[in-house]
Amino acid sequence: MKKSDLITILIVAAVVCGFAFIPGAWDWFNTTTTNHGLLMSFFKFAILGTFGEMLALRIREGVYIKKGFGLLPKMLIWGVLGVVIASAMTIFKTGTVKLLDGGFHLDGKASDWFEVKDGVVPPLSWGKFFVALCVSVLMNTLFAPVFMTFHKITDIHIAETGGSLIGFFSHRLKIRETLSKKINWDIQYGFVFAKTIPLFWYPAHTITFLLPPTLQVLFAAFLGVALGVILSIKK
Numbered sequence: 001m002k003k004s005d006l007i008t009i010l011i012v013a014a015v016v017c018g019f020a021f022i023p024g025a026w027d028w029f030n031t032t033t034t035n036h037g038l039l040m041s042f043f044k045f046a047i048l049g050t051f052g053e054m055l056a057l058r059i060r061e062g063v064y065i066k067k068g069f070g071l072l073p074k075m076l077i078w079g080v081l082g083v084v085i086a087s088a089m090t091i092f093k094t095g096t097v098k099l100l101d102g103g104f105h106l107d108g109k110a111s112d113w114f115e116v117k118d119g120v121v122p123p124l125s126w127g128k129f130f131v132a133l134c135v136s137v138l139m140n141t142l143f144a145p146v147f148m149t150f151h152k153i154t155d156i157h158i159a160e161t162g163g164s165l166i167g168f169f170s171h172r173l174k175i176r177e178t179l180s181k182k183i184n185w186d187i188q189y190g191f192v193f194a195k196t197i198p199l200f201w202y203p204a205h206t207i208t209f210l211l212p213p214t215l216q217v218l219f220a221a222f223l224g225v226a227l228g229v230i231l232s233i234k235k
Contacts, residue, residue: 002062004058004063004064005058008064029214030214033214033217033218034214037086037217038083038086038087040217041082041083041085041086041217041221042079042080042082042083043079043082044082044217044218044221045078045079045081045082045083045085045221045224046075046076046078046079046082047075047221048078048221048222048224048225049074049078049081049082049221049224049225050071050074050075050078051225052224052225052226052227052229053074054069055225055229056229057069059229067163068159068162068163069163070158070159070162070163070164070168071163072164072165073154073158073163073164073165073168074158076165076168077151077154077158078224081147081150081151082217082221084147085147085217085220086217088139088143088147089139089208089209089216089217089220092135092138092139092143093114093135093209095138096110096131096134096135096138097110097111097114097115097131100131100134109127110127110131112127113125113127113128113130113131114127114128114131114132114209116213121212121213124210128210129206129210131209132206132207132208132209132210133202133206135205135206135209136201136202136203136204136205136206136208136209137202139205140197140201140202140205141197144197144201145193145197148188148192148193149179149183149188152178152183152188153173153175153178153179153183154173156178156182156183157171157173157174157178196227200227201223204223204226205220205223207219208220208223
């Protein structure tokens with residue numbers, strides 16, 4: 001074990017113990033998440049998404065960070081994507097319930113199974129599981145490929161501009177050129193889309209939508225860490 005591994009373990013343990021043993025820490029987290037959901041989503045993904053990439057780098061190359069990694073631009077991009085993901089989760093949760101109740105004539109059953117009403121979270125049931133699965137499948141089928149492709153474009157841009165914030169903003173984002181020449185579509189479609197979406201994201205986000213609302217975005221951010229490990233093992 002390297003010194004950097006020990007430091008990482010100690011930091012993670014300190015954060016976990018802080019929430020577990022500091023009075024009011026967990027209540028503060030829940031209250032802030034409720035009152036400032038999008039802002040908290042920015043910081044959750046900025047920290048956890050970037051940590052997932054650092055962990056993936058550690059598995060692949062033995063270090064958590066290297067020259068050109070782009071810590072600050074990656075945190076910025078993950079934070080912005082976190083806001084987008086949180087918004088998409090809200091849109092697809094609301095829209096899927098409306099679709100099931102109206103278009104599939106469940107006549108309010110989906111809403112009763114899934115939606116929080118007067119602060120009461122519906123209990124776990126097969127109905128709630130069914131709605132959560134539908135939300136996950138729709139979100140990951142319609143939204144995830146676009147999100148993943150844009151994230152790949154920004155990753156390539158960060159690497160090509162030296163990993164600095166100045167470089168990131170001073171160079172134009174070459175979306176057309178990146179899409180046509182720089183993305184390996186055999187991997188992007190053949191593995192990231194065709195395998196991780198049905199085998200990882202469908203079940204993972206089904207679990208996400210079964211959790212209390214204040215934990216859903218946090219759990220989704222932790223999934224980014226897990227996917228980073230999966231992708232590094234694949235590489």
